[in-house]
Structures are given as structure tokens and as C-alpha cells.
Amino acid sequence: MGLWRVLVTGSLLVSWVLSAAVVGGGNLAPCDFQAFYNFGDSNSDTGGISAAFEPIRAPYGEGFFHKPAGRDSDGRLIVDFIAERLKLPYLSAYLNSLGTNYRRGANFATGGSTIMKPNETIYEYGISPFFLGMQIVQFDQFRARSAELYNQVKGTQEAEKLPRAEDYARALYTFDIGQNDLSVGFRKMSLEQLRAALPDIVNQLATAVQHLYQQGGRAFWIHNTGPIGCLPVNLFYVSNPPPGYLDEHGCVKAQNEMAVEFNVKLKDRATKLREELPEAAITYVDVYTAKYGLISNAKSLGLADPLKVCCGYHVNFDHIWCGNKGTVNKSEVYGAPCQDPSVFISWDGVHYSEAANKWIADHTQNGSLADPPIPITQACHRM
Template sequence: MQMRMEALRVFAVGILVGWALGAVGKEVTGLPSCHFPAIFNFGDSNSDTGGMSAAFYPMVWPFGETFFHEAVGRASDGRLMVDFIAEHLKLPYLSAYLDSIGSSFRHGRNFGVNFRHGANFATGGATILRPNKTVFESGVSPFYLDIQIAHFDQFKARTTSLYNHAKSAFQRRKLPRPEDFSKALYVLDIGQNDISAGLSKKEEERQAYIPELVNKLSAAVQHLYEQGARAFWIHNTGPFGCMPVSILYAPNPQGTLDRCGCLKYSNGVAMEFNKQLKEAVVKLRADLPEAALTYVDIYAAKYALISDAKKQGFVEPPEKCCGKRVNGVDVQCGQKANVNGTEVYAASCENPSSYISWDGVHYTEAANHWFAKRIIMGLVSDNSIPIAQACHKAHHV
């Protein structure tokens, strides 16, 4: 029954999207624009703009090929949703907190690190809870949510001190203004890797595991609120069971797939997390009276595209653009491998914009753009407020 209701809800989102496409960027709520001076982002590879690449291993070609024309630390062929959010709010792309050099792509948006309009604390592989394994063992980031929050605290204290002691406007030009921290938009997009790790847990273990995830995320929001944050844009987690990496390598997928070819069990766990997260956001609204909290149903946006891929001009899942499997050997996107004495290179597909999945785990720029247009308008937000008005508290939640 839960899956059926979810399908109906996603179908309704698809209908809404159809008539609302022309409204992108309009103040459909009648509320004034917030004019956010900065964005502070916390998350995993879905919104990492170079943190993990700077800290451990550089991203390689063909990552970044579509828009940046070079690898710039994003797990995609181009822009991520957070990039489109920044564009819509007329802000520069976010520099990664861990990157001391910064992006140098040839589009005039970022040349070197600039934190004047925010910072990105997200890293690929990041989790809400502290990971049990290291990045070298499993690709999991050591920069889990508590560490990202600690980085923000350090960033705020240090930049405020530098700004206040600077002797000229030139010295302050790449530093956030202290007063902007309370006016900024705080985006949280994390939980996918925790859900992936929780799929192997028994039912009774998950009953305690998911509330732990939600409580930890709520605690992060409360901490940021205590630090002066007021406008929060909180993403739930996407349909993990629709990712090629989940479907193609499931041990016995027959009989476990829904009408879109997604793994029911995996998506069911994601939906339970999302349900509890939404309840937590409602509670936070009561606990944090000065905060404007928007719960964004990323799951609905992603599932809507996946379920209607062909009509939207995309190759139907679970196809991925970059990466291949040769004689049982997985060759990751942009990597080389020796398969039966032959060197195999995993290049990208000819037309990434026709694919939803970039590398089996992450999304293409085209898919990210499709999602971003929906979330920016507030079509999948519980209070229906577009992102440009997200500093306003809704009275009709």
C-alpha cells in the first residue's frame, strides 16, 4: 500500500511539473525575494563541488566534460543541483571548504577560492553517522556530518576574525561578511550513503538505525540555528533502488522490482527515512520558532523523472553513461583495467544529456537540471515555497 501511494503521489508531482515549467524563477507565492547573500551546503557527493577531490583523490576526465570541460571535483559530467541553485539565486558556484586552490574552469565563474558568498562542506561518500570504515577501505568519507558542522564552526569563527581585523576592502573581498551568516541559505543534502549502509541491517536493527540518522540530522540543524542560521533547505534522500549500481548488481532482482524497474526493498528503506525526516522537520519548526525550514522531496523529483524517462527525452534506466562491465569486471568511469590481457578504458557515452545516470551512482548534468527546476520552484517542497523565498515561514504546512 505504501508503495502504491508513493507512485500516485509521484504521478501527481509529474502533472504539476508539466504546467509549472514556465514558472521557473517567478515569485509564485507572492512573497518578496530573500536575496540570500550566501549559501552554506552540507552533504555528500550529490552536492560536493570539490571537497573530496581536494582532500584525497582528484577527479579525472571525463568527469566535468559537458559544462566545465575539465574535472572540477564534481561527481557528474557537469553541474550539480547545488550549482543550479546558486545560479538561480544569482550567486557564484560554491568553493569547497577543503580546497585551498579552488576551481579554475573556463567559464568566468570561479578562479581560485572565494568564500564571500558561502562555502561547501559536502564531501563525496559522506554520511550522517560516523563511519565504521575509512575512505581507503570503502570510499566512505571521514568528513561525516558532525565533522562538516565542526568545519563550519571553525570557518565562521576564523573568517569573522579575519574580516574584523582586515585593514582594507581588498583584504575582505573573498571573506563572508559576518552579518551574512544569519541571512544565508543553509542547504542539507545527506543520508544516501547511510541508507545504502543500512540495507543489510535486519528489520529490528533498522527500527533503531533510521531514528538515529534523523535525530543526528536534527541535532545538526539545531546547532546551526544556535550559530545564527535561520533559513534551512533540507533535502530528503532519493530512490536508491533506482540507481543502476543497485539494480544491475542485485543478487536476485526478479520479483523484487516495481513497475519502473527499481528495487522495492531499497526504495522502501529510503521512504521510511524520508517519512521520519519530514516528521522531524515539522517538530523542528515548533522547537526553533525563528527558523524557516523547508523539507524538499528529492525522492519525488527523481522518481518522477525515472518513471517517465522516455517521454522526457532520456534513455530509460538502468543504463548509465560512463563506466562498463567487461567479462564480469567492473571498469569505473574514467578508469582503466586489464581484462583478460586487454586494457579497457571506461569512457563516457556519446550524448550524456540523454542519460539520467552518469556513472551508475550519480546523475548527469541534464538530470540534475531537470531536478533543480522542480525543487527551485517549490513543486516538491512541503510548504510549496520557491527557494528564492525560503527565508519566509509558511503558515500552510
């Protein structure tokens, strides 16, 4: 009934627990994460796409931040609840140019990001140019540039806003990306073509993890992709779905099945990464099950129809997106928010409400849907 630990004593990892095994139970020590770095899409973007392009406007962010905060929600995202659980500040976007503090990490996620390199512009379908490979390039640039600046201002207050070299090995690296690769695939490929592309997509994510490991990263928290077929936007333009098109909860069945296939391959690849990266603690997190569980149990939880949208005007085939104005039957219509976002799962048809994000965070960060089954506060441990 004991616990043994292997302490790694490299120059960047002195006294930090990277590897542990539990024999018959027992509790692991909490990790002393000094920072965390996130890579992803709009599910975890805390201001990147707003900094690079047109800022996200009200009523986004007004539920918690009381103003637009670069997030595609009425309030906090899962990545914000990660920060709270780790007792770290909310992440500033790497692309922010003013008022940023990167001592405790940075966020490289941008809305519309894919794992694979896109071959269309953001102005066509909203796909970000900052795909995962570019986010990794930005991380490398961030690390090199911040080290140079730190040496210039060492010992001053400005240095307190910059990461310390030794903290990269004591950081958590989080990933939440892949949903947009599927959405692009549904738009451009047959299901067979997309299925054939899944291994390459997953391998590109693995390549990013390998690169960060080579740069000293050791703890990785990897979200799988959610039930994309349950996003209300996928039903906005469907009037009479054929038999078998939807599942028992009204979600697009084939899209969810593809997400499940992606997740199976991602989990298998994470298992192989543990063998390839012997000092890495890699946690695969089943966000799909949490999100689908929330959607399928919405009624018993006292929530609104999960396929209904809180913010925006979506009646018949007239669609005015959240925070926008448009004309319907010669009258101006505003895509307003609902009175109580806390009972809605979908904020705007694509993104989750803060209340849903918190529920999902509570049901994933405790480790119950993680492989290995450890909470995020202990994700530095190899098991």
C-alpha cells in the same frame, strides 16, 4: 487577499524578512540571500573530497566545466543550480586551499559523507571521514577563523573574499545527505536493524540544524533522500533477481521502501523543528519524488533506459568505472563516457548526469515539491 510580514530587528537580522503568512494567496517577496552554506555528500560536493584525497579525474566535469571540477557528474550538480537560481557564485569547497572566495558561502559536503559517524575508513568502502557532525565542526571553525582574518584585513581587497559577520543570518543553509547512511545500512544491517536506526539518523540531522540556528542561521532548505534502489550500481552484481525484488521500473523495491521510510521520519522531524526553532524558516524538499518521476517517465521524455550508465564499462559482470582502465578478456578497456550524456539519467552508476540534475532542480526549486510550497528564492519566509 493580503500579505503580512514580521520583521525581525535583532542585530544580525535588521530589515530581513524571516516570517510571513499568506492569507488567501498572493506573492511573497524574494529573499535577499547574501550567501549560502551547503552540507552533504557526493550529490552536492563541489570539490571537498577531491581536495582532501585523490582528485576526481576526467571525464568528470568535462561536459560543462570542460575539465574535472571536483564534482561527481559530467557537469553541474543540483547545488550549482541553486547558486544560479539565487544569483550567487558556485560554492567553493571548504577544504579547497587555493583560489577560493568565501564571501558568498562555502560548501562542506564531501563525497561519501554520512549523517552518522562512520566506523570504517574511506579506503574500505569510500565512506568519507567528514560526516555531518564533522562538517558542522568545520563550519564553526570556518566562521571563527574567517572572522579573525576579516578583522586583520578589513578595508583591503582580501576582505572581499571573506564572509561578513552579518551575512550568516541572511544566508540559506542547504542539506542533501542521508543516502550513504542507507547504503551502509544495507551493507551492514538487516532491514529491521536499519529501520530501527532511522530515528537516530534523522535526529542527528536535526541536531545540525539546531546548532546552525544557535549560530544565527534562520533559513534552511532540506532535501530528502532519493530512490537509492534505482541507482544502476545496485544491479551491477544481480543476475537473477527473485520475484518481487524489483519494482515496475526495475529498481530495488526494499531499498526504495527504506528511503521512503527515512523521508517520512525526516519530514516529521522538520515539522517538529519548526516548533522548536520559532524564528527558523525550514523547507523540506521532496527530491525523492522528482528523481523517481524522472526515472519512471524516462521513455516518454525521450531519455535512455534509466538503469543504463553513460560513463564506464559495465558488461555482464565486468565493471570498469568511469575514467578508469581495466582488463577484460586480456584486453585493456577504458571506462569511457557515452556520446550524448544529456539523454542519460545516470552518469556513472551512482551519480546523476548534469541533464538529470537540471531536471530535478527545475522540479524542486520552484516549490512544487516543497513543504511549505514556496520556491527556493523565497525560502527565508516562515509559513
